[in-house]
Amino acid sequence: MPSGKPFVDPHSFNTFGAMLRYLRRQARLTQRELGIAVGYSESHINRFEKNKRFPDPTTVAALFIPELGLSQEPELAARLVQLATPAAQHSPGSNEQPALFGKTGLALEPIPPARPHQIPRPALLAKVRSRLLADRHIVLYGIPGIGKTTIAGDVARELSGRMPVFWLTFTPGITTSADVVVRQIAEFLLAHGHVEVKPLLVTDRRLKAALSLDQQINLIGKAFGRQPALLCFDNAELVQDEETCLQILQHLCATTPAYLLLTARDCLSLPDFSDVPVGGLGCEEGLAFITQSVGHPLDEKQARRLLEKAGGNPMLLRLAMGKLANEQIDLETFIARLETEPQVAAYLLQTIQKRLSPAAWRLLLMLAAFQQPVNLYDAYLVELAQTLGDIDHLGEATTELQRRSLIDNAAQAHLHPLIRDYVTLTLNVDMALRQRLHRLAGDWFRDSNRDGLAAAWHYSSAGLMDLAVDEIEENKDAIISRDQAGPAVMILDEVQNQIKRLRSDQTNLLRRLLVLRGILLTGTLRVAEGEADLRQALSLASSPAVQASIVCHLAEVTNQRSDFLETLRLVHSVQAQIIPDDLLLNARLAVLESVANDMLGNTVESARNAYEALALTDRMAGLPQPLVAELRARAQFELAGFARSQRNLASSLSHTQVALASARLLANRALPTCA
Incomplete structure (x- = not known):
């Protein structure tokens, strides 16, 4: 024992509460301080010390032992964990098994009893039983708290009527040495009448040292050869680096008819063992577990959300429901932020x-x-x-x-x-x-992955505002076609908030963002909001070409809401500033003007605008074909409408056919409804 601490016999404590109170005071911790350290409330610690409630033994080992300064006190640590087990809380009339003592007086660990109100998992139990009987040696593995020990205990109790069952929980520094494993197995065999293992239980170190490890294992193997048994080892991940312990297990597999059932937090991939993963509670199992365990009323939707959030992990559910049962809280917020709860966070940290x-x-x-x-x-x-x-x-x-x-x-x-x-x-x-x-x-x-929206979200989360806007700008057509405008706008809103927090001039980035936001919202019920964004972007633009580009988007919105006079005003406000060689912008403005004039009854002017747009597209040899095809299709549709108004059906049909041919080049891009 470390110096400075008085020696205390671990077995002088008969209850968990008494031992916890003594150790807490020795560590000079108040109930509140210990509660904060291990993720429980002060009232929880008070109930523990009065033996009114008990924490899970796994939680005691993971959280209480370090905080009470017992990392270098293996005997005290083991006793505290032992007193927290349901077997130590035995009461008359329960189905718990008292500890079995061998003929030398050494205590043998009993099979863990079923938990109170335990939810049956018949499918998993049948799977484990079947694999054990077929393969003989299996490892149940899964994340902490998933229920490995519980299901192993169920299998052990079920088979205990058919064969002797040995159970050993590996505890760091206490039961993880080969010497202890051999001694415990030998005591178990002696208790079942196998006197040939007595040499393994001598207390004289010199006599015991006369037997090599191979000789000790051979004695055990011969005994199991006479009487098959089920050997259960809990927390086997603790001995995966203990070569001698693994040698014992592998020898038992190779030379005896014994069944071996191990539980581990890790997939051990041991020779001669089959790995059986243990997942969380199924939906119906989980809902039943929550319903019978929580005092706070949860509707089915909330219960399903809690089950999904915890991944069906019984330990995490138990920690969460302990909070629900004792405090008046907002359920939705509690479930959404479950990872921030002290008990849950402390458990995840340690495990x-x-x-x-x-x-x-x-x-x-x-x-x-x-x-x-x-x-x-x-x-x-x-x-x-x-x-x-x-x-x-x-x-x-x-x-x-x-x-x-x-x-x-x-x-x-x-x-x-x-x-x-x-x-x-x-x-x-x-x-x-x-x-x-x-x-x-x-x-x-x-x-x-070519997922521009996901890339934009991550760039936004990284504070890379330019890259986030670039990705949405480059992928805006795909985003709109996939009905992802809403999520894209949310990303842009986050970028805009980042811009507001900066003191540097980000006018150009903000303008680009507002244009994108306006375009994305144009096809939604928030079109008015999108129009406001485009007008704000227009006020931030200084270049005539940029202003004209924004006007093209804005005019689509005004045409959409049938404000054709406003469309003409917008187009005329920028037309004079655009250089003639900017073919694309001039053609787009001409098409928009043609549509507005057509809808206002100015059919001759509309046709003139359409012919002007077609003439400009004839000069766009180097521009992307879909852009040119869209402009030509829209202009031809306007001319088809003009020809119909002049009762020239042949000309109208000809323009329509040319328009459809151009439309086929758009690769499924939808024509505007106002065309």
């Missing part, structure tokens, strides 16, 4: 963040920044991860996240919602890293 290597944590941050599934095998992404994300060994980091069940398919890698939101929350603290990762995502969506 996820602190267990990852720096490269794996950086990859987790990158996936959180992407906000959607991404292919981690993509060569360009690997390059970006190295140059912008500082992830030098992406393959190794990917393997680590898969092993720890944080991602499944690396070709469609994504995080479950609560982990994603928690990681995003931590990312917000490091703005420089956050901006680099969003820049990385923006480059990938722009260059590899």
Whole structure:
């Protein structure tokens, strides 16, 4: 024991509450201070110390032990965790099993009892039972709190009527050594009449040292050869680097008929073991779990949102519902910001963040920044991860996240919602890293995935306002055709807010933004808002060509709302300033003027405008064909209308046919309804 602390016998404590109160006072912590440190309220700690409620043993091991200064006190730590287990809270009439003592007096760990009000998971139970009986040696793996120990306990209790069941929970510094594993298994065998293992239980170190590890394992193997059993090892990830422990397990697999059931937070990929992933509660299971566990009323929609946010993880749901049961809170806000709740955040910190290597944590941050599934095998992404994300060994980091069940398919890698939101929350603290990762995502969506809207969002999140506007400007036609104008406008609004916070002159960027916003809103119910944006952009433009370009967009809006006189006023206000060689702008203005005159009954003037536009398009040899084709189609439709008004049906038909031929070049671009 470290100096400065009085020796205390861990077994002098019979209740969790008494031991917690003693250790808290020894650590010089108030109930409030301990509660803040481990993510519980002061009233929770008070109830724990009065044995009115008990925290989950996993939470005790992950959160309480470090805060109480027990990291170097393995015996005290183990006793505190033991007292938090349901078996230690045994009461008459319950179905919990008391600890079994072997013939040497050494306590054998009982099978964990079923939790009160435990929700059955029949499909998962049947799957695990079937795999165990077929493969004989399996590892249940999944993220912390997903229910691995619970389902393993269910299987163990079910099979305990058919064969002896051994259970050992690996605890750091206490039960993770080969010597302890051998001794516990030998005590179990002796309790079931296998006297040949007595040499493994001698207390004289010299006598025991006379047996090599291979000889000790052989004795155990011979005993199991006479009587098959189920051996369960919980928290097996703690011994994945303990070569001698793994040697014992592998020898048992190879030489005995024993069934081995391991649980682990990581996919261990051990020889002779089948890996069985454990996912969250199914929809119906989760809803039943929430309904019976929470005192605060949740409607089905809220329950489904909570279940989705927690990924069906029973531990996370239990932490969330503990909060709901004890406090009057706003449910919608609570569910939306679940990752910020102290208990949940502390649990995620201890069980996820602190267990990852720096490269794996950086990859987790990158996936959180992407906000959607991404292919981690993509060569360009690997390059970006190295140059912008500082992830030098992406393959190794990917393997680590898969092993720890944080991602499944690396070709469609994504995080479950609560982990994603928690990681995003931590990312917000490091703005420089956050901006680099969003820049990385923006480059990938722009260059590899060809998703301009996603690229723009990431560039906006990185503070790269010019690039965000560039992407929406370049992809505006595709954005409109996919009915994505709303999300695009939201990105532009965020960029506009960023512009307002800057003290430098951003007039040109703001003008471009307002034009885009106006164009995107033109085809929506917010068209009036879009027209206001275009007029504001027009007031910021100083170049005649830029003014004329904005007027072209604005005139489309005024034609759309049948204000044709305003269209003519706008067109005439800029026509004189445009140089004759600017063929495209002059042709666009002529077409808009033709439409307005036609609708006002000025058919002759309308036809003159249309012929003028056609003459200009004949000189546009180097311009993109779709632009030229659209102008020609609109002008020809106007001339067809003029010919009909003159009762020249042959001419009208001819102009219509030419217009349709031009329209076919537009690659499915819709003709304006006012044409």
